[in-house]
Amino acid sequence: MNAILHNLQVSMTLTDSGDALFWGFLDDRDVPGEKLRNLMFAWHESSYYGTSLDLQQAGDISVVVLPADMVLPYFTEPGFMEILRFEDGNEGMKAMRELAPLLYQEAQAGRYVPSLHDFRKGTLGWTWDAESDALKSFDWAAFQNLDALGQGLAGLRAAFSAVVTTEHYASEAAISDLRRDYPALFQRSASPVTLTEEEWLASLGWRPDTAPFRPALQLLEPDEEDDTWRLRLVLQDKQDRSVLAPIRLAADGTAAGTWDTNWSPYVLERSAGWAARLAEPLPSGSSGVELLSRPLSDESAWTFLTTDSRHLLDGGWNVMLPGWWEAASKRKPRLRAKVSSEAGGKGQSLFGLNALVDFDWRIAIGEADLSEAEFAAMLSRNERLIRFRGQWVYLDPALLEQIRRLMASVDPQEGLSLLDIFQLHLLNESEKENVPKGSSSPEDDAENEERIKMEVELNAHLMGLLRQLAQPSELQEIPVPAGLRAELRSYQHEGFTWLTYLRKFGLGACLADDMGLGKTIQFITYLLHHQAESEQPALLICPTSVLGNWQKELVRFAPDLKVLLYYGKGRLSGEALSEALKGTDIVLTSYTTALMEQETLQETVWSSLCLDEAQNIKNAQNKQSAAVRSLQAKHRIALTGTPIENRLSELWSIYDFLNPGYLGNQRGFQHRFANPIEKHQDEERTMQLQKLVKPFMLRRKKKDPAIQLDLPEKQEMKVYLNLTAEQGALYEQAVKNLMERMQKLEGMERKGAILSALTQLKQLCDHPVLLTKEAPISEESLLNEDSRESFILRSAKLERLVAMVGELRDEGDSCLIFTQYVSMGKLLADILQAQRDEPVLYLNGSTPKQERDKMIDKFQAADGPGIFILSLKAGGVGLNLTAANHVFHFDRWWNPAVENQATDRAYRMGQKRNVQVHKFISLGTLEEKIDEMLESKMSLSENVISTSEAWITELSNEELHDLFALRKDW
Numbered sequence: 008m009n010a011i012l013h014n015l016q017v018s019m020t021l022t023d024s025g026d027a028l029f030w031g032f033l034d035d036r037d038v039p040g041e042k043l044r045n046l047m048f049a050w051h052e053s054s055y056y057g058t059s060l061d062l063q064q065a066g067d068i069s070v071v072v073l074p075a076d077m078v079l080p081y082f083t084e085p086g087f088m089e090i091l092r093f094e095d096g097n098e099g100m101k102a103m104r105e106l107a108p109l110l111y112q113e114a115q116a117g118r119y120v121p122s123l124h125d126f127r128k129g130t131l132g133w134t135w136d137a138e139s140d141a142l143k144s145f146d147w148a149a150f151q152n153l154d155a156l157g158q159g160l161a162g163l164r165a166a167f168s169a170v171v172t173t174e175h176y177a178s179e180a181a182i183s184d185l186r187r188d189y190p191a192l193f194q195r196s197a198s199p200v201t202l203t204e205e206e207w208l209a210s211l212g213w214r215p216d217t218a219p220f221r222p223a224l225q226l227l228e229p230d231e232e233d234d235t236w237r238l239r240l241v242l243q244d245k246q247d248r249s250v251l252a253p254i255r256l257a258a259d260g261t262a263a264g265t266w267d268t269n270w271s272p273y274v275l276e277r278s279a280g281w282a283a284r285l286a287e288p289l290p291s292g293s294s295g296v297e298l299l300s301r302p303l304s305d306e307s308a309w310t311f312l313t314t315d316s317r318h319l320l321d322g323g324w325n326v327m328l329p330g331w332w333e334a335a336s337k338r339k340p341r342l343r344a345k346v347s348s349e350a351g352g353k354g355q356s357l358f359g360l361n362a363l364v365d366f367d368w369r370i371a372i373g374e375a376d377l378s379e380a381e382f383a384a385m386l387s388r389n390e391r392l393i394r395f396r397g398q399w400v401y402l403d404p405a406l407l408e409q410i411r412r413l414m415a416s417v418d419p420q421e422g423l424s425l426l427d428i429f430q431l432h433l434l435n436e437s438e439k440e441n442v443p444k445g446s447s448s449p450e451d452d453a454e455n456e457e458r459i460k461m462e463v464e465l466n467a468h469l470m471g472l473l474r475q476l477a478q479p480s481e482l483q484e485i486p487v488p489a490g491l492r493a494e495l496r497s498y499q500h501e502g503f504t505w506l507t508y509l510r511k512f513g514l515g516a517c518l519a520d521d522m523g524l525g526k527t528i529q530f531i532t533y534l535l536h537h538q539a540e541s542e543q544p545a546l547l548i549c550p551t552s553v554l555g556n557w558q559k560e561l562v563r564f565a566p567d568l569k570v571l572l573y574y575g576k577g578r579l580s581g582e583a584l585s586e587a588l589k590g591t592d593i594v595l596t597s598y599t600t601a602l603m604e605q606e607t608l609q610e611t612v613w614s615s616l617c618l619d620e621a622q623n624i625k626n627a628q629n630k631q632s633a634a635v636r637s638l639q640a641k642h643r644i645a646l647t648g649t650p651i652e653n654r655l656s657e658l659w660s661i662y663d664f665l666n667p668g669y670l671g672n673q674r675g676f677q678h679r680f681a682n683p684i685e686k687h688q689d690e691e692r693t694m695q696l697q698k699l700v701k702p703f704m705l706r707r708k709k710k711d712p713a714i715q716l717d718l719p720e721k722q723e724m725k726v727y728l729n730l731t732a733e734q735g736a737l738y739e740q741a742v743k744n745l746m747e748r749m750q751k752l753e754g755m756e757r758k759g760a761i762l763s764a765l766t767q768l769k770q771l772c773d774h775p776v777l778l779t780k781e782a783p784i785s786e787e788s789l790l791n792e793d794s795r796e797s798f799i800l801r802s803a804k805l806e807r808l809v810a811m812v813g814e815l816r817d818e819g820d821s822c823l824i825f826t827q828y829v830s831m832g833k834l835l836a837d838i839l840q841a842q843r844d845e846p847v848l849y850l851n852g853s854t855p856k857q858e859r860d861k862m863i864d865k866f867q868a869a870d871g872p873g874i875f876i877l878s879l880k881a882g883g884v885g886l887n888l889t890a891a892n893h894v895f896h897f898d899r900w901w902n903p904a905v906e907n908q909a910t911d912r913a914y915r916m917g918q919k920r921n922v923q924v925h926k927f928i929s930l931g932t933l934e935e936k937i938d939e940m941l942e943s944k945m946s947l948s949e950n951v952i953s954t955s956e957a958w959i960t961e962l963s964n965e966e967l968h969d970l971f972a973l974r975k976d977w
Contacts, residue, residue: 017047019103021162025075025169030068040069051084053077075169079114082107109141110163114170120213121192122168123204131192133171134164189213194321202323203280210323218273220244220266222281223325224295225251226311235302238295238311240281242266242274243325256282256296284322289315305392312392340402341371342410344423344431345464364423368414369464372402379414413461423463426669431463432473433698472512476702479505488535490567493528496717498707502529505705506644507536510615515643515665517621519706522648522814523722523893523923524714527557530617530646531564538568538592541614548635549619550810551597552803555930556727557619558595568592574600580607598623598631605634616640620810621647624664625657627673636664648814650704655681658700665703708818709921721914723924725938726811728803730929733775735973738932741767741778742971749964758960761967765933765959768971772929773831773898774802784834789841799838804897804927808835809842811925812874815893816843821866821873822893825882825909827900829853832876835897839874851878866890883909892920897927899934903941931974 016032029047031038040062048057054077061072073081082104113119118136125132135142176182186193191211202210209216220242227237244250244267254264260279285295291310303311316326344366368379377385386407417423465473475482485504487495495503502518506529509516520526534545549557554574561570571587573579573596579587588594588611601608616638618624624632643665651658659676662669670676680696683689707714730738745764752760770777776784788794799805808824815822826832829851836849848862865871867890875888879900891913900906906926914922928934962970 015046017043021078021166023161023165025078025162025165025167027073027075027078027081027166028063028065029071029073030065037068040071043069044071047071051081053080075166076173078166079107079111079170083111106145106163109145110135110167111170113139113141114167114174117175119167119171120208121189121211122164123202123207124164125168126192126207132164133168135167202284203277206277206280207323218270218277219246220252220270220273221325222277223251223327224299224316224319225327226308226316226329228308228329236305236308236311237302238298240285240299241327242270243327256285256299258282284324287322290318291315295319309392340406340410341462342413343369343371343462343464344417344428345369346423346428346466346469364425364428364469366423366463370410382410417461426666428463428465428469429473429702430669430699431461432465433695433702473702475508476505476514479508479705482508485536487532488539490535490565491532492566493564495528495532496525498714498717499525499529499532502526502705502707503532503536506530506533509703510537510642513642515645515662515703517645517647517650517661517665517704519645519647519650519704521707521709521818522811523724524707524709524718526646526648527560527619528564530644531561531568533644534568534593534615535565537614543612543614543641544571544588544591545593545615545617546608546611546613546638546640547593547595547617547619548598548601549595550623550806551599552728552806552810553619554595554597555729559725559727559930561593570595572596573604578604598635601638602631602634605637608638611639613638613640615642615644617644617646618664619646621645621661621664622649622652622657625652625660627656627660627663632660632664636667649817650706652817655685655696662700662703669703670699715921718921720918721910721922721924723926725926725928726807727928727930727935728807730772730932730973731775731801731803733801734771734803734929737775737778738768738771738973741771742968742973745971746964746968749967761960761962764971768933769898770828770831772804772932772934773826773828774805774834776801776834777828777830784837789837795838795841799842804929805835805838807927808895808897809838811895812839813843816845816873820893821891822875822895823882823888823891823909823913824874824876824895824897825879825906826876826897827879828898829878831897832878835876839876843874845874846872848872848875849877850875850882852881854881863888877909877912879905879909882912886912887915887917888912889915889917889919892918892922894922894924895927896925899926899928899938901937901941933971935974936970 015038017029018031019027019029021027029043030040031043031046044057044060044062048054048060048071051057054060054073057071060074063070063072113135114133118139118141119133120136122132122134124134137143176185189211205214206216208214223241223243225239225241227233227239229235239253240256242252242254242264244252252264252266252270254262254266254274256262256278260282262274262278262281266274282296285299288294289298291307291314293307293315298307298311298315312328312332316328319326345368346364346366368382370377370379370382385402392402479501482501482504484500485507487500487503502520506516506518510533518526518529520529530547538545547557551574554572558570558572561568569590569592571579571591571594573584573594578584578600584607594613596604596608618635624635626632645661645665647661650661656673656677659670659673659681663673671679680692683692684696709715709718741764745760748760749757767778784795784798788798799809812822812824824835826835832849832851836847840847848866850859850862854862862875863886866875866888871890875891877883877886883905894910894913896906896909910922910924914924928938959967959970
């Protein structure tokens with residue numbers, strides 16, 4: 008098509024993809040593409056005045072390329088008329104200029120339909136609506152006769168489609184809406200080869216089908232009159248769906264039958280298309296024509312139901328199947344183990360998860376519930392579709408084979424273990440919750456596809472057991488033992504009852520209450536209750552740093568229990584140990600000793616085995632964890648405030664100790680739970696794991712409303728710690744040196760020496776470096792995990808503080824840490840900042856007021872630092888630090904009033920949480936002895952002790968020795 012501007016002749020053609028190609032001649036010579044582009048598009052804003060348009064070389068001619076989505080708008084713009092004038096004989100360009108505005112208006116107004124031509128090629132395209140009034144009046148015949156577009160209508164359709172896409176479907180949101188409203192547009196499996204455009208648009212739902220009926224293929228099941236399956240073609244009345252008109256199709260597509268006379272024009276128009284579509288081959292190898300012409304065997308009916316019908320539906324057919332099929336096809340056969348009614352009842356003892364339980368097989372297919380014998384009889388018929396108890400049942404051979412294998416893998420004569428029963432029941436319960444599936448790996452999806460899962464039907468006893476485990480508050484309370492020297496809070500009584508209840512069934516228990524809720528007192532109560540009846544002692548394994556604390560707490564709360572410390576160089580062995588165990592209720596040892604003495608500890612079947620700070624076995628591969636798991640016990644308990652610190656494998660390790668095998672082997676657990684949950688946040692797997700874990704874990708948090716009501720506003724706890732070997736040796740040496748000097752000194756020199764020794768011993772209880780005056784720990788050592796750990800382990804106090812601060816910070820709590828010594832405060836700040844990788848505030852007497860005020864504001868802010876270290880004198884008064892709900896007294900001040908003032912920085916008006924106060928005391932040292940004096944008010948009045956430390960300088964040498972000397976029994 009051509010246009011002339013002065014002496015310039017312009018030609019254009021449309022490509023199949025809808026792009027317009029322009030080239031020009033001036034006085035019979037080619038016009039350079041760049042010059043032509045400047046002339047024709049200087050006014051065209053959409054192409055940035057022509058600068059965004061490509062130039063292409065076609066032989067010797069330079070061509071300007073206008074993209075398809077710009078073609079119709081370009082010919083519609085009024086500027087086009089000002090650039091070009093049309094001479095006689097240039098009807099093609101005139102026609103394009105006349106048609107383009109019409110098509111562009113149709114695209115903008117939304118008068119378009121999906122392109123069947125493009126759909127058959129596997130792409131999404133658009134074409135104008137031929138029924139549009141605006142286009143009906145256009146002389147399409149004249150336009151086509153002129154061959155105005157060079158490539159016929161293909162390029163014009165592509166240009167129209169490009170405009171529709173740009174104007175209406177350029178965004179992901181628009182495509183998403185289209186996918187939702189017209190999903191069949193995106194189903195490439197459909198093959199509407201023989202559909203007319205009107206039928207196809209109707210099948211999409213884009214345009215209503217004006218026919219008063221819809222053709223359908225109906226599968227008829229055997230009945231009393233006809234015992235075969237049959238397929239027939241029917242016309243279903245759209246107004247009354249119960250009206251069906253069966254029809255027959257001849258080879259030439261002619262339809263025969265009886266139907267409403269008003270339907271005839273539509274039948275005549277469409278029957279040939281139905282015949283052609285039915286002649287297409289189906290996945291089974293047959294065609295629709297063949298299936299309509301003969302009765303169907305059970306095998307053919309099965310194939311039609313499961314395969315061919317789906318293919319026909321995808322092809323746009325309506326398929327009418329028996330009413331029972333939709334529900335039955337969604338139900339897989341289910342294999343169920345029905346637990347005997349006696350299991351777990353009165354008089355039936357269960358001894359842990361390995362206990363075997365009797366059961367009978369049940370197979371559910373559809374609504375039918377079959378016994379093992381009935382299932383075997385059904386299989387012997389070797390049919391896929393059978394009528395059973397008045398209803399049709401379909402049997403998938405692949406799934407039936409899975410049932411056979413599952414049944415063969417378990418011998419009913421031997422029974423199922425309680426472990427298997429609980430797993431199967433809890434996992435099945437989690438699936439019933441119908442949680443939306445998360446992003447699991449493709450391997451998992453493939454593994455789960457079409458797999459039969461064995462279910463379990465619990466009896467009333469075991470259902471009650473699981474229900475009570477999940478709801479500890481519903482358990483019947485067990486009376487508190489008379490020997491307990493404490494008042495249990497209601498949730499602690501509940502925890503003791505829960506532990507006892509699990510012991511009854513031999514099930515391991517993880518008590519995972521928050522720090523400060525009293526896990527220790529709950530276990531001590533449990534010990535008092537059970538050790539009165541047990542011939543064997545219990546064994547408690549804990550970190551070395553809390554051995555002394557356990558000794559103290561046992562003496563304090565359960566003085567009647569006989570405690571044996573199995574630790575250190577002087578620990579018993581051989582016959583002496585065996586003899587000692589006979590009169591012992593509870594043996595205390597450390598994780599390190601348990602590893603070294605693994606064989607000795609394996610010789611006893613312990614009444615119970617309890618792990619304190621059970622996260623110490625989080626690495627299942629190390630020797631310490633393996634040693635602990637190898638020990639024998641009638642009941643296993645784990646105490647921990649942090650059952651998971653970093654990875655789910657830590658939870659597996661604790662549960663493998665409590666109930667070996669319950670969560671499978673480690674590799675299977677990683678594949679089944681850890682990877683989908685940690686990598687893909689799989690919600691379904693998360694819920695499954697929660698269901699499995701919950702019955703054997705009791706976790707209460709301080710934030711729980713019921714717990715808050717049960718807690719005092721301020722809890723004071725003394726944390727007793729043993730000195731490390733290094734601290735013990737240095738302590739004894741310092742006392743020896745002092746006592747030697749006491750023989751020679753008098754008066755003020757003696758008093759000065761005593762006060763100096765007092766300070767040294769108190770600093771030594773904090774950390775040896777305060778006494779040895781070593782260089783501060785370097786930044787490199789702080790950042791190195793092994794070096795930092797070695798430094799921490801030199802002080803029992805520091806080791807415990809790091810663990811407790813880690814636990815409370817993981818719970819979102821904040822803390823104040825008071826110390827008398829500036830160097831200790833700096834050391835604590837450096838260690839905790841490196842350990843937690845978070846900011847730590849440190850305030851002492853040399854902190855300027857402006858900096859001090861900034862620290863306080865920062866700590867009190869909603870998102871402020873969670874750890875604040877203060878020297879006792881500088882931070883003990885005048886500060887409001889209610890953001891903290893934990894207070895640590897790292898070293899003791901002999902004046903209780905001073906300590907209370909420091910505590911009141913957090914426990915004061917404005918505090919909305921319960922405050923926990925932790926007072927660290929080194930066992931066997933002067934810290935413990937003076938604490939005992941304060942508690943018992945022995946000989947020295949509270950006023951004397953509270954005033955200062957001067958009273959110590961007045962003691963005799965013998966009294967000094969008694970006060971300072973390290974008690975060997977710790």
